Structure formats: structure tokens, C-alpha cells
Amino acid sequence: MQKENNNIAVNYRHSAIGELLWILPIIRSIALHNKKKVILFTRKETSAKLLLEKEDYLSEIIYLPFRKGLHQLADILKQAIIFRKKKIKKLYVLEEIVRPLISGKIAGIKEMYAFGKKKQKKYLTQEKFLGQSIYKKHEFIRGKKFLELLSIKYKKFNKSYPNINLKKKFLYKKKYKKYKNIIFLGVDAAEKFRTWPLEYFIDLVGLIMKKFNNSFFFLVSYNKNKEKVYKIQKFLKKKFKKNNSLSLIKHNMRNVKYYLSISDIFVGNDSGPANLSDCLGIKTFCIYGATAPPPNENKIIKIYPKKKKKRYTKSEFIVQEYQKKNSFMNDIYPIDVYNRIKSSLKK
Numbered sequence: 001m002q003k004e005n006n007n008i009a010v011n012y013r014h015s016a017i018g019e020l021l022w023i024l025p026i027i028r029s030i031a032l033h034n035k036k037k038v039i040l041f042t043r044k045e046t047s048a049k050l051l052l053e054k055e056d057y058l059s060e061i062i063y064l065p066f067r068k069g070l071h072q073l074a075d076i077l078k079q080a081i082i083f084r085k086k087k088i089k090k091l092y093v094l095e096e097i098v099r100p101l102i103s104g105k106i107a108g109i110k111e112m113y114a115f116g117k118k119k120q121k122k123y124l125t126q127e128k129f130l131g132q133s134i135y136k137k138h139e140f141i142r143g144k145k146f147l148e149l150l151s152i153k154y155k156k157f158n159k160s161y162p163n164i165n166l167k168k169k170f171l172y173k174k175k176y177k178k179y180k181n182i183i184f185l186g187v188d189a190a191e192k193f194r195t196w197p198l199e200y201f202i203d204l205v206g207l208i209m210k211k212f213n214n215s216f217f218f219l220v221s222y223n224k225n226k227e228k229v230y231k232i233q234k235f236l237k238k239k240f241k242k243n244n245s246l247s248l249i250k251h252n253m254r255n256v257k258y259y260l261s262i263s264d265i266f267v268g269n270d271s272g273p274a275n276l277s278d279c280l281g282i283k284t285f286c287i288y289g290a291t292a293p294p295p296n297e298n299k300i301i302k303i304y305p306k307k308k309k310k311r312y313t314k315s316e317f318i319v320q321e322y323q324k325k326n327s328f329m330n331d332i333y334p335i336d337v338y339n340r341i342k343s344s345l346k347k
Contacts, residue, residue: 005087005110007059008038011100013066015045016190017253017272019139021279022296023094024052025156026143030092031057033152039086041079041100047253051276054163060086066099076103083107094143096120096135115146126150140296141316156297160281164261173262179244180346181215183208184260184277186268187228188221193290193327194270198228202235203334204267209240212345217245218259220273265344267337274300285341288312289329291319303340305331 010027014020020042031038037059042048044063052058062082067075080103083091091104093114101123104112114120116129128149134142147154176182185205189195208215217236219229226249233245248256257276260266266277266284270291278284278298285301286293288311293302295315304311310328 005089006036007086007088008034008036008090009041009083009086009088009092010038011041011091011093011095013041013043013064013095013097013100014139015043017046017051018275018294020046020048020051021272021275022138022140022294023143024161024279025154025296026094026140026147028057028157029147029152029155032155034090038092039088041082050252050254051162051257053165053254055161056163072099075099077106079103080106083109093120094146098123113150115142136318137316138295138318140294157279161279162257164258164280169258169261172258176216176262179214179216181208181212181265182218182263183215183345184218184220184263184266184268184273184282185232186220186266186271186273186277187232188225189269189271190222191324193324194329196269196287196289196329196332198231200332200334200337201228202232204337205232205235206239207334207338208341208345209236209242211342212347213240213242214347215244215345218248218263219245220248220251220256223249265341267341283344285337287329287332287337289332290323290327292317301340303332303337306336307331 010030012023037057039060040058041062041064043066048061052061064079065075076099079100083103084107088109090111091109093100096115096117098119101112101114101120105123111125112123113126114124130145130149134145144154187201219232221229229247229249236242236245248259260277260282261280263282266282268274269287274284274286278300285303287303289305292312292315293300305328310331312323
């Protein structure tokens with residue numbers, strides 16, 4: 001006798017780690033509502049398989065490329081085959097694209113739910129849809145409104161996430177026991193307009209080392225910006241004769257997650273590592289010059305330019321073009337950041 005289709009899939013194709021972390025409470029709420037773990041379809045760029053090990057609301061993570069042009073026809077068929085193989089009964093698409101719904105239609109999925117963009121509507125089980133204005137709002141806001149639309153109760157995480165193996169964390173921590181402060185620096189971001197100047201990071205490291213010289217630094221950036229990390233390491237060796245930093249450029253996100261988990265503080269740009277740090281419960285100092293803080297539940301300590309006219313605080317909206325052109329990152333000075341973090345450091 002053939003097994004009945006009863007599995008649930010969630011489709012989220014955004015490639016940024018921060019966006020994935022924002023949407024996790026939405027995905028978890030869907031799983032709890034259905035009283036069943038869900039299969040997550042996402043991009044490899046999110047590093048979801050590395051970040052989300054042993055999450056109790058996910059049964060499996062499947063990477064799909066979500067390519068454009070003629071390739072998308074092959075991707076649609078591929079996802080349909082996977083849907084059928086995994087015996088998907090319900091599909092939730094947490095975005096406005098139509099392709100997963102076409103795959104669901106081909107695979108014969110009985111129930112499909114999405115935001116309700118024009119091209120999506122004919123495939124959907126629901127009768128109510130999100131309004132057009134929602135697409136100017138932050139992804140997390142869209143997700144919560146989507147849950148409301150489907151009468152799904154939103155349930156935030158009641159502890160830090162993603163899951164951390166305590167034995168593994170102990171092994172990571174052991175090597176750095178002699179240091180009074182373990183500081184994680186996120187020295188770049190996906191877009192240049194979000195990024196604090198490198199010379200400011202170097203000045204900040206100098207200020208920290210003058211007063212708190214028993215400190216260790218984890219340094220992360222995109223590979224294309226690896227010179228930033230190397231210049232900070234070179235500065236530490238030349239100025240303070242110290243080999244007290246580790247470049248995480250070549251490390252995968254599983255390692256980054258554990259190095260963050262043993263850090264005392266995070267300091268850096270509005271980026272995936274900043275959001276991950278906050279989710280893990282690490283004291284997170286995030287520098288906001290071009291963007292507003294996210295509207296999800298967070299404990300991020302926000303560092304803005306001193307002048308209120310140069311602050312973006314409307315967190316419910318997506319980043320606007322004028323923000324990208326008028327970044328105020330240069331107006332947040334190293335001494336200002338140092339004064340915010342120094343009380344969290346030990347001599």
C-alpha cells in the first residue's frame with residue numbers, strides 16, 4: 001500500500017543568512033501549527049545545513065539553485081520531482097515568487113499557501129491575500145502578516161538559536177581560556193553602503209588593545225574583502241607584537257557559529273554575522289549608518305551617528321535607494337564605538 005502524502009514543505013529562496021535568521025520564527029510557527037516538522041527548501045548560499053543542525057522544527061533542508069532564464073524550467077521540474085518523492089501535502093511559500101507553486105501544481109500538492117502576488121493567486125488554497133503595500137515592508141513583517149492571514153499563531157523562540165552542541169562549544173572555548181576578552185569583528189557586509197571603513201576598525205582595535213591587551217579577535221569578511229582581515233592582523237602584529245587574532249575567511253558557517261558562541265561580544269556591520277550573534281545570545285554591538293535595525297525581536301545594541309538627523313530608525317521598511325546613496329557610516333567614529341563597548345570588556 002502506497003504511503004499517503006502528509007509532509008509539509010516551506011520554500012524560502014532568499015540567499016542572505018540574515019534574512020534566513022529573521023524568517024526562522026515564522027517557519028517554526030508553521031511547524032508548531034501543523035504539529036509536524038517541515039522540509040525547508042532554500043539556497044545553498046544561506047548555509048542552512050551548516051547553521052541549522054538538529055533544529056526540532058525541521059526534518060530536512062534541501063538546497064535548490066533558483067536560477068533565471070531557461071534554467072528555471074529545469075529547476076521547476078526538479079522541485080516537482082522532489083515534492084512528489086518527499087510526499088508533500090502542504091506547501092508554504094514565504095515570498096512572492098510563483099515557481100515553487102508551479103512545481104507544487106505539477107507534483108499534485110493539495111494545499112498551497114503564499115503571500116498572494118498576482119501570478120500566485122490561481123495556485124493558492126487560501127482565499128485572502130496580503131496587500132500590495134506589504135512588499136515595501138521588511139521580510140519579518142511580511143512573514144508575521146502571512147501567519148495572521150492564515151490564522152497561524154506566531155511563536156517566537158524562547159531561547160537562543162540556532163542549536164549549539166555544548167560539548168562542541170566547550171572544545172572551541174578551551175583553546176582561548178587564557179584571554180580575558182574574546183571579541184568577534186564582522187568587518188564587512190553584503191553591500192558597501194552598510195560597511196564601516198576599514199581604517200575605523202583598525203583604530204578601534206588599537207583603542208581596545210591599549211586598555212585591554214589580553215584580548216583575542218575573531219575576524220570575518222567575505223573572501224573578496226579578505227585584505228581587510230589581513231590588514232587588521234598585520235596591524236596587531238606590528239603595533240602590539242601580538243598574534244592574537246584568527247581569520248575566519250576560509251571557515252564555513254558551522255565554524256563561524258561556534259566561534260561566535262564563545263565570543264564575549266560582537267562588533268560590526270549590519271550583516272549576517274551580526275544577526276547570528278544576536279540570535280545566539282551574544283552581546284551584539286551593530287553599527288547602523290545606512291540601514292535601520294531589523295524589526296524582529298532582538299537585543300542588538302545599536303550604534304548610530306551622533307546626529308539624530310543622520311539616523312534611520314524606521315525598521316519596518318526595506319532599505320530605500322536614498323539610504324544607499326546617503327550612508328552615514330563615516331560619521332560613526334572609532335572613539336564613539338569604543339566608548340559604547342568598553343564597559344563590556346575586562347582588564
